[in-house]
Amino acid sequence: MILVTGGAGFIGSNFVIDWFAHSDEPVINLDKLTYAGNLHTLVSLSGDARHVFVQGDIDDRELVSRLLAEHQPRAVINFAAESHVDRSIHGPGEFIQTNIVGTFNLLESVRAYWNALPADDKEAFRFLHISTDEVYGTLSLEGAPFAETHAYKPNSPYSASKAASDHLVRAWHHTYGLPVLTTNCSNNYGPYHFPEKLIPLMILNALAGKALPIYGDGQQIRDWLYVKDHCSAIRRVLEVGMLGDTYNIGGWNEKTNLEVVQTICVLLDELEPRADGNSYVEQICFIQDRPGHDRRYAIDARKLERELGWKPAETFESGVRKTVEWYLANPDWVGNVASGTYRDWIQTQYGA
Ligand code: NAD
Ligand code: TYD
Numbered sequence: 001m002i003l004v005t006g007g008a009g010f011i012g013s014n015f016v017i018d019w020f021a022h023s024d025e026p027v028i029n030l031d032k033l034t035y036a037g038n039l040h041t042l043v044s045l046s047g048d049a050r051h052v053f054v055q056g057d058i059d060d061r062e063l064v065s066r067l068l069a070e071h072q073p074r075a076v077i078n079f080a081a082e083s084h085v086d087r088s089i090h091g092p093g094e095f096i097q098t099n100i101v102g103t104f105n106l107l108e109s110v111r112a113y114w115n116a117l118p119a120d121d122k123e124a125f126r127f128l129h130i131s132t133d134e135v136y137g138t139l140s141l142e143g144a145p146f147a148e149t150h151a152y153k154p155n156s157p158y159s160a161s162k163a164a165s166d167h168l169v170r171a172w173h174h175t176y177g178l179p180v181l182t183t184n185c186s187n188n189y190g191p192y193h194f195p196e197k198l199i200p201l202m203i204l205n206a207l208a209g210k211a212l213p214i215y216g217d218g219q220q221i222r223d224w225l226y227v228k229d230h231c232s233a234i235r236r237v238l239e240v241g242m243l244g245d246t247y248n249i250g251g252w253n254e255k256t257n258l259e260v261v262q263t264i265c266v267l268l269d270e271l272e273p274r275a276d277g278n279s280y281v282e283q284i285c286f287i288q289d290r291p292g293h294d295r296r297y298a299i300d301a302r303k304l305e306r307e308l309g310w311k312p313a314e315t316f317e318s319g320v321r322k323t324v325e326w327y328l329a330n331p332d333w334v335g336n337v338a339s340g341t342y343r344d345w346i347q348t349q350y351g352a
Helices: 010-022 039-045 061-071 085-090 093-115 119-124 157-176 198-207 227-240 257-271 302-308 316-329 331-337 341-350
Strands: 002-005 027-031 051-055 075-078 126-132 180-185 187-189 212-215 221-226 246-249 254-256 284-287
Touching: 002 010, 002 061, 010 027, 010 039, 010 227, 027 061, 039 051, 039 331, 051 061, 061 093, 075 093, 075 227, 085 093, 085 157, 085 341, 093 126, 093 157, 126 157, 126 227, 157 180, 180 227, 187 198, 187 227, 187 316, 198 212, 198 257, 198 316, 212 257, 221 227, 221 257, 221 316, 227 246, 227 302, 246 302, 254 257, 257 284, 257 316
Parallel strands: 002 027, 002 075, 027 051, 075 126, 126 180, 180 246, 187 221, 212 284
Antiparallel strands: 221 254
């Protein structure tokens, strides 16, 4: 079996659901259930003996060591993190705690477990760390997309904390021989995406008749990847990735934020037209920019394509259509996440 951390969040839950579409190998899913974790997302797995959910912290060595000893996983995939740049600007402490200290404690628990494994299991074991392209910092418009050799220059508390965690993972391989793999992925989107992030926030605000708040001039560029393509890349890296290597994962879909929001508006105009017949584009507004806002991210995913034979299945156009359709078809999930502390966050970030 495998142990997944953060499997009740956006990418982790998609990964677990997708895993069982391809395999019957059981998954232990360890998640702290912060505001970003949601068991409602995993409801399709309730009663499924292949899935064991445990609420807990990657920082908790006693708990993690017990889970490892009890379930003897052949791999650990670490999705658990604080993941939202804007929240990291308002309060970086949790990011340092989970993304750096938490990863350190997880590595130490895993190292002790791995050291005690019989030789064959020890050789087969993998620790796969899920990271982000944001560790590389920002690109100019003319700059070549981030390859694995690009220098780390993180600019936000979030990206700095993820960069630190990547360095820890690398060092645990180099120093202790822990069999690690690291992936650095571009911006994901798709089902179960918490509506604090650009794409789901815009879909839900549009439908609620609210403003669509674009930071600054909306010309920042992100490289978008449909979440299921990220999941297939992770499975591939786990299967055949070279020990100690890092792999950049991206969709070759560079878009400005304004283009992304306009695309969502056009799709909603088609799929759920406004009662007054006008376009959702009318709801777009420009607000104060994010401090330290990175201008452009772009991923060069050729290593993963060349060495491991992976390619994304979705274009941005096909993936974003699926995503909008999913949000329209799942009002219960939306109602469940968009309550309570979510409202407090929206007030803190956009209230003024
Ligand atoms: P998310 O915020 O939606 O989910 C994170 C999950 O981790 C939540 O379920 C949360 O409860 C859990 N968690 C947080 N702290 C924990 C702790 N201390 N112990 C155990 N569980 C904890 O994040 P996501 O978008 O699914 O991102 C998953 C991973 O992928 C992160 O490491 C992130 O840095 C990385 N990543 C995300 C993107 C993206 O576009 N979302 C892109 C590239 C990489
Ligand atoms: P986000 O989804 O927060 O991802 P990240 O910051 O990790 O790339 O934001 C994506 C882009 O959208 C980023 O350039 C910030 C911008 N953005 C807005 O313009 N308005 C918003 O309300 C949000 C949440 C993001």
